[in-house]
Amino acid sequence: MKTQDARWLRIRDLFEQAIELAPEQRDAFLDARCGDDPNLRVELKSLLASDAGHTRGPLTGAIGAAVDATTTDRRQELVGTVIGPYRLSSVLGHGGAGTVYLGERVDRQYSAQVAIKVVEGAALHSEIGRRFRAERQILANLNHANIARLIDAGETPQGYPYLVMEYVHGEAIDQYCDRMHLNVEARCELMLRVCSAVQYAHQNLVVHRDIKPANILVTPDGTPKLLDFGIAKLLDTDAAAAELALTRMNDRVLTPEYASPEQILGQPVTTASDVYALGVVLYELLTGLRPYKVSSASQLELERTICVIEPARPSTAIRQAAAKRPLTQTTTGSPPTRDIYAIAEARRTAPQRLVARLGGDLDAILLRALRKEPIYRYPSVEQFTADLRRHLAREPVLARQGNWVYYAQRFSRRHAVAVSATAGFILLLASAVIVTSVQAKRIAVERDNANLEKQTSEAVANFMVNVFAAADPYVIQNKDVTAGELLDKSTQSIRDDLSQQPAVKARLLE
Known part of the structure; x- marks a missing residue:
């Protein structure tokens, strides 16, 4: 069984390395790594083809299931064991870079739970292992209230590196x-x-x-x-x-x-x-x-x-x-x-x-x-x-x-009370200006009408004085002037002399 497990782990390790290469480089890689094991080459080729086409045939399905089963068993075997000063309580999750366990200190220096990520042995020398070591370096340099912090790091007796991180519940x-x-x-x-x-x-x-x-x-x-x-x-x-x-x-x-x-x-x-x-x-x-x-x-x-x-x-x-x-x-x-x-x-x-x-x-x-x-x-x-x-x-x-409308809109929403008060004041001021303007115009019209009425009345009075003066015996030198002649002469005078004063003319002809 151990031999079979080792084979599946080797297949997975080689597969992870092969998919990092360009397609044209993979044959040379398989030649170098598979050596005189044609079955290993066939299995890896099938996995690579499956990955490229996102398909899953009987062979690749069996390989995947076997690898998953083997890995799952090994993860569960670690539960309850002690790594450094920490005891692994349960599996929290797993991914490409390893498995995360819930843990606590066996020396009870503090009671808080921690999350412990352990990289699996087959991946130690692959890209996954390199990423794991890089993660340790990265977390060691990060200290922020909203980043799960690194508490400790080390290696298991088998040489597997692990990270002890803040457990986020x-x-x-x-x-x-x-x-x-x-x-x-x-x-x-x-x-x-x-x-x-x-x-x-x-x-x-x-x-x-x-x-x-x-x-x-x-x-x-x-x-x-x-x-x-x-x-x-x-x-x-x-x-x-x-x-x-x-x-x-x-x-x-x-x-x-x-x-x-x-x-x-x-x-x-x-x-x-x-x-x-x-x-x-x-x-x-x-x-x-x-x-x-x-x-x-x-x-x-x-x-x-x-x-x-x-x-x-x-x-x-x-x-x-x-x-x-x-x-x-x-x-x-x-x-x-x-x-x-x-x-x-x-x-x-x-x-x-x-x-x-x-x-x-x-x-x-x-x-x-x-x-x-x-x-x-x-x-x-x-x-x-x-x-x-x-x-x-x-x-x-x-x-x-944004244009001026957009900026004005944002300003008004940000200062709603002040803008409302200012708008109300401007509206009130505009209303006052309009009312004052209308009243001023009405007063001016009434003043103009009064002046026109005065001028018309004076012109009518002057005209009547002139009409009656024309009948003065001293002016006409004892010549008889009938009322009809006086009226005709006055009418003709109105039409000839008052053509530029329509208001006076209209008043006299009424």
Whole structure:
């Protein structure tokens, strides 16, 4: 049985090394490592073909099952044993870099539980072993309230390295937010604390590269803790950085739903990759959805989904989901079936209000974080965080191309009381100006009418004086003038002499 176990472990070790190589280099690698064991070569070729096509035949299925069974037995055998000053109580989980156990000190110097990660022997000299040793170096340099801290490190009597880390008793951040029914603002505030941890890691030249809800646990008191720096990358240029270089998806260390386009394509990874992952996590926290429906059909399809397809705006995603209630996501890796109204209720709102809440600033912030090209994302987590803080403070955000209307809107929302008072004063002042202007115009019209009436009356009086003066016997020198002649002469005079004074003319002709 031990011989068989050793064979399965050797197959796994060689397989992990082979998938790190380019396809054209694998035959030479198999020739060198398999030697005169043709069966070993056949088995490895089958595994590599299965990995490339994401298929699972009888042979590879049997190999995988045997390896898994052997590994599981060995993990359980370690439960109850003592490693250094720690006793392993139970298995917490396992991954490519080893197994994590719940442990406690046998000398009872303190009673707090710890998490102990042990790398498995077959991986000691593989890429997994190198990553494990790098994780120890990385964690030793990180000391932040929102990062699970390294407590101790050492090696088992068999030579297996282990890490003793702070045990975080909590739940994944997405589950915590939903269980606590946190609203949009509270989720953003919680995410700011996660961003603080990532920014601290970046300041210490560490890129996490696997940020996802499962690696962000929230304790009962609401403190988020960033976990699992197992595939983190050092941003220096020494041998350690080269040793940590990862391959493309065949390395099986990425989580496709949260991986950036450059990670999917095997391109250089920078701090912008973590900005992208933070954007995906926040997108999911705010909408209950992921920006992409990732399928495991093929590497080509994965690249098209992550690197080509543009994600929907968060508000649009909610609107579309509400339009086709109930929401069902059955794609591999997607959350379980959830009703959009349940998603909104977990955020203490309704779907339409959630659409309105996400529209605008949060749409712009998240879409900038999720840009395909790293140069078009936020240059740093610090700037991503700053824009989130601006939004929460109702200040203009950099991600949005604001015009004067947008800035005025943000200012009015930020200073609602002062703006309302100022607007009321301006309205009152404008009303007073309008009333005063109307009254002044009315007074001017009345004054003009009075002057015109006065002038008309004076002109009529003068005309009548002139008419009667024309009948004065001294003026006409005893010539008889009849009343009819006097009237005709006056009428003709009115028409000839008063043509430029229509008001006087009209008064006399009445």
